[in-house]
Amino acid sequence: MGAHKVSAAYSVRIIIGFLKEEKQVEMLSGGDMLIRSLQEEGVDLIFGYPGGAALHIYDAIFKQDKVKHILVRHEQSATHAADGYTRATGRVGTVLVTSGPGATNAITGIATAYMDSIPMVVISGQVATDKIGEDAFQETDMVGVSRPIVKHSFMVKHASEIPEIIKKAYHIASTGRPGPVVVDVPKNTVDPMETFPFEYPKKLKMRSYTPAAKGHSGQIKKAVSMLLKAKRPIIYSGGGVVQGEASKLLTELAQKLGYPVTNTLMGLGAYPGNDKQFVGMLGMHGTFEANTAMHHCDLILAVGARFDDRVTNTTSKFCPNAKIIHIDIDPASISKTITADVPIVGSVDSVLTEMLDLLKESKEKPDEAALSDWWEQINEWRERHGIYTQPRYNTSGDMIMPQDVIKTLYEVTNGDAIVASDVGQHQMFAAQYYPFKSPRQWINSGGLGTMGFGLPAAMGAAFAFRDKDIVCVTGEGSIQMCIQELSTLTQYGLPVKIICLNNQALGMVKQWQDMVYDSRYSEIHYEDSLPDFVKLMEAYGHVGIRVNKKEELREKMEECFALKDRVVFMDIYVDPSEHVYPMLVAPGGSMRDMWLSKTERT
Amino acid sequence: MRRIISVLMENEPGALSRVVGLFSQRGYNIETLTVAPTEDETLSRLTVTTVGDDHKIEQITKNLNKLIDVVKLVDLTEGQHIERELMLIKVKASGAQRAEIKRCVDIFRGQIIDVTSTVYTIQITGASDKLDAFVQSVGDAAILEVVRSGVSGISRGEKVLSL
Numbered sequence: 001m002g003a004h005k006v007s008a009a010y011s012v013r014i015i016i017g018f019l020k021e022e023k024q025v026e027m028l029s030g031g032d033m034l035i036r037s038l039q040e041e042g043v044d045l046i047f048g049y050p051g052g053a054a055l056h057i058y059d060a061i062f063k064q065d066k067v068k069h070i071l072v073r074h075e076q077s078a079t080h081a082a083d084g085y086t087r088a089t090g091r092v093g094t095v096l097v098t099s100g101p102g103a104t105n106a107i108t109g110i111a112t113a114y115m116d117s118i119p120m121v122v123i124s125g126q127v128a129t130d131k132i133g134e135d136a137f138q139e140t141d142m143v144g145v146s147r148p149i150v151k152h153s154f155m156v157k158h159a160s161e162i163p164e165i166i167k168k169a170y171h172i173a174s175t176g177r178p179g180p181v182v183v184d185v186p187k188n189t190v191d192p193m194e195t196f197p198f199e200y201p202k203k204l205k206m207r208s209y210t211p212a213a214k215g216h217s218g219q220i221k222k223a224v225s226m227l228l229k230a231k232r233p234i235i236y237s238g239g240g241v242v243q244g245e246a247s248k249l250l251t252e253l254a255q256k257l258g259y260p261v262t263n264t265l266m267g268l269g270a271y272p273g274n275d276k277q278f279v280g281m282l283g284m285h286g287t288f289e290a291n292t293a294m295h296h297c298d299l300i301l302a303v304g305a306r307f308d309d310r311v312t313n314t315t316s317k318f319c320p321n322a323k324i325i326h327i328d329i330d331p332a333s334i335s336k337t338i339t340a341d342v343p344i345v346g347s348v349d350s351v352l353t354e355m356l357d358l359l360k361e362s363k364e365k366p367d368e369a370a371l372s373d374w375w376e377q378i379n380e381w382r383e384r385h386g387i388y389t390q391p392r393y394n395t396s397g398d399m400i401m402p403q404d405v406i407k408t409l410y411e412v413t414n415g416d417a418i419v420a421s422d423v424g425q426h427q428m429f430a431a432q433y434y435p436f437k438s439p440r441q442w443i444n445s446g447g448l449g450t451m452g453f454g455l456p457a458a459m460g461a462a463f464a465f466r467d468k469d470i471v472c473v474t475g476e477g478s479i480q481m482c483i484q485e486l487s488t489l490t491q492y493g494l495p496v497k498i499i500c501l502n503n504q505a506l507g508m509v510k511q512w513q514d515m516v517y518d519s520r521y522s523e524i525h526y527e528d529s530l531p532d533f534v535k536l537m538e539a540y541g542h543v544g545i546r547v548n549k550k551e552e553l554r555e556k557m558e559e560c561f562a563l564k565d566r567v568v569f570m571d572i573y574v575d576p577s578e579h580v581y582p583m584l585v586a587p588g589g590s591m592r593d594m595w596l597s598k599t600e601r602t
Numbered sequence: 603m604r605r606i607i608s609v610l611m612e613n614e615p616g617a618l619s620r621v622v623g624l625f626s627q628r629g630y631n632i633e634t635l636t637v638a639p640t641e642d643e644t645l646s647r648l649t650v651t652t653v654g655d656d657h658k659i660e661q662i663t664k665n666l667n668k669l670i671d672v673v674k675l676v677d678l679t680e681g682q683h684i685e686r687e688l689m690l691i692k693v694k695a696s697g698a699q700r701a702e703i704k705r706c707v708d709i710f711r712g713q714i715i716d717v718t719s720t721v722y723t724i725q726i727t728g729a730s731d732k733l734d735a736f737v738q739s740v741g742d743a744a745i746l747e748v749v750r751s752g753v754s755g756i757s758r759g760e761k762v763l764s765l
């Protein structure tokens with residue numbers, strides 16, 4: 001046991017000693033301290049679900065009205081909703097669940113947040129300290145179960161520790177490389193009958209946690225000089241730019257240099273998707289021009305991106321001629337899968353600011369001639385196979401094409417909606433055909449790829465932005481994984497628009513079975529047992545609109561968004577045989593090896 | 603390459619499980635592990651020996667550093683260092699064997715710390731390969747039980763791992 005634990009009782013004595021002089025110190029129960037601490041952190045919403053071990057905490061919630069509790073219908077949704085709220089706002093989401101099944105139900109959402117570096121604080125009830133280890137009713141070792149998928153976790157041992165633990169939890173979750181933090185709270189530590197002096201710590205001292213802030217100036221200088229000498233440069237930016245609120249800086253840097261920009265799935269919106277310097281997403285389902293430019297470039301400026309395997313394809317064949325500058329706040333992200341030539345550990349905003357300052361001072365300019373050749377080449381790639389220069393899918397058939405659904409969605413929402421997505425082909429179509437103008441507009445599970453994420457995440461975003469169009473792009477498979485949240489939407493009057501690309505199959509899996517398993521469709525069909533989504537919506541008090549005629553798509557989409565105050569579910573029957581392209585050839589391919597359609601490859 | 607990584611971490615419940623969990627989660631191997639509190643009771647010193655190429659070791663140290671409970675660490679094998687391991691070993695010792703084993707213990711600068719008419723219990727300290735060599739020279743047939751502490755290490759000279 002460390003010093004501050006053994007001394008809990010001791011410090012209580014000191015504070016009580018203080019009490020005599022400063023009478024205003026309040027005596028609160030652990031439960032009240034917990035909620036007060038949340039108030040002090042500026043938490044306005046908690047997404048949660050009650051149960052035995054959390055009852056004292058729920059009673060503390062009942063007694064106040066500053067922290068509002070949102071009752072979801074499943075603990076997984078509580079985590080996804082908090083996550084969606086965070087991705088839309090940048091503020092740390094908060095979750096409250098009970099012990100045992102409540103805690104384990106939260107695991108998928110914690111893992112989802114962990115993989116995408118999303119800050120979150122999850123408070124879980126726990127059985128009383130003296131029962132821990134006895135297989136008590138609804139006892140699960142939450143700290144143990146969640147250990148590999150949290151940034152850190154705490155187990156409260158005494159009520160008096162609660163304020164400091166909560167302060168640390170929010171600090172750790174939101175600084176450095178963000179991530180989820182679990183606070184496990186045994187029932188006896190929040191007992192309403194026992195009170196202790198409450199004081200919320202103003203400052204924290206953590207000798208073992210000092211996340212990087214500024215990057216190494218020498219490295220930054222070197223990077224800028226390399227940037228200016230490049231002949232075929234590309235900026236590869238990711239989720240770190242969104243998380244690190246550095247989208248403006250990135251845009252300024254890219255435009256000052258005039259270099260092409262590609263975004264990861266997580267970085268979409270960090271650079272305006274409708275700008276001419278944007279070459280589209282890269283990676284598995286990235287554009288031909290982005291992937292080919294990566295392969296042929298001589299310099300990559302990687303900003304808040306982690307060289308994920310969905311991006312690099314075969315690492316030994318990755319960008320053979322490129323020098324790599326890698327800016328990341330987490331040293332472990334740098335040279336993990338791809339070795340960086342110039343590693344810069346620091347937060348994107350600070351590093352990009354320094355880079356911009358150096359560029360402004362520098363007499364050197366980018367090589368105009370080389371850059372113009374490079375753009376000419378990129379534009380030729382765009383013309384050849386780009387998905388934004390002309391449709392690369394069948395536009396003459398009778399069936400509704402999923403790509404057209406997303407394009408129509410873009411037009412009807414004027415490109416301004418906050419779009420949350422589930423996982424599958426529909427997710428990729430949304431990423432490709434909805435050019436996000438700004439960061440935090442695109443909310444999806446990239447690292448874990450969690451089906452069921454979309455609806456609760458959209459719901460979380462809807463709490464933060466009552467006046468925006470909030471959309472959930474989903475598939476008939478994914479939506480059924482957290483569909484119970486339709487009821488939460490009713491309770492809180494959240495007019496989320498659900499755009500379901502109904503291909504009557506687990507489309508993304510089907511695509512792989514087409515391509516790798518000779519169309520042996522193993523367990524991906526269920527068309528005869530799909531619910532009547534229109535009736536289902538009505539049962540929840542919402543509106544369902546079915547679309548199966550191409551010519552009705554736009555009109556019905558407009559009808560959907562005209563219903564400002566209603567939840568609307570658009571059940572759109574799309575071509576069930578359609579695949580997502582481009583698609584990197586894997587395993588064994590490089591980034592320039594792509595399928596461009598069912599029959600064409602590079 | 604075999605490495606000895608020495609870690610100073612908060613003496614908190616659960617801290618050790620985070621270190622061990624990290625190794626299994628990321629597929630790193632642990633050859634030996636020792637841990638105990640230091641003179642400052644709020645800190646523990648943990649020594650782990652592992653094998654991996656430079657890239658793997660770099661990832662291991664980066665990920666260890668990321669653990670919130672880890673205060674500081676050093677890869678001792680990067681510089682001059684001293685490593686020690688303690689072994690307690692029980693061997694059959696009767697008849698002619700007795701003298702032979704006694705001689706062997708002396709050569710390895712070990713001590714016989716308990717005796718019966720048929721058994722010696724021996725204590726030996728040193729680098730792991732010295733302990734290996736002793737085990738080998740006594741031979742499987744004679745060995746009844748082996749207890750090894752795992753490696754502890756410290757830098758040579760003035761370099762220290764402290765706050």
Ligand SMILES: Cc1cc2nc3c(=O)[nH]c(=O)nc-3n(C[C@H](O)[C@H](O)[C@H](O)COP(=O)(O)OP(=O)(O)OC[C@H]3O[C@@H](n4cnc5c(N)ncnc54)[C@H](O)[C@@H]3O)c2cc1C
Nearest residue numbers: 238239240244265266283284285304306329348446447449
């Ligand atoms: C079906 C499916 C298909 C997919 N296809 C693709 C695809 O085609 N293309 C694609 O790109 N992805 C794809 N993905 C997503 C992919 O799995 C990864 O999630 C994604 O590529 C990772 O994005 P990222 O590199 O931006 O990293 P993120 O996971 O967003 O990580 C952010 C990085 O930035 C760092 N960081 C965070 N904050 C800061 C800060 N303030 N300062 C500095 N650094 C910071 C972090 O340490 C981390 O290294 C797909 C996922 C699914 C489910």
Ligand SMILES: Cc1ncc(C[n+]2csc(CCOP(=O)(O)OP(=O)(O)O)c2C)c(N)n1
Nearest residue numbers: 424425426449451475476477478506507508
């Ligand atoms: C929880 C979970 N289980 C399984 C998968 C594997 N998976 C990825 S996409 C997909 C199909 C999704 O189907 P649907 O939601 O209908 O989307 P579509 O691909 O048809 O657009 C599956 C099963 C997953 N990503 N998440």
Ligand SMILES: [Mg+2]
Nearest residue numbers: 475476505507
């Ligand atoms: Mg489907």
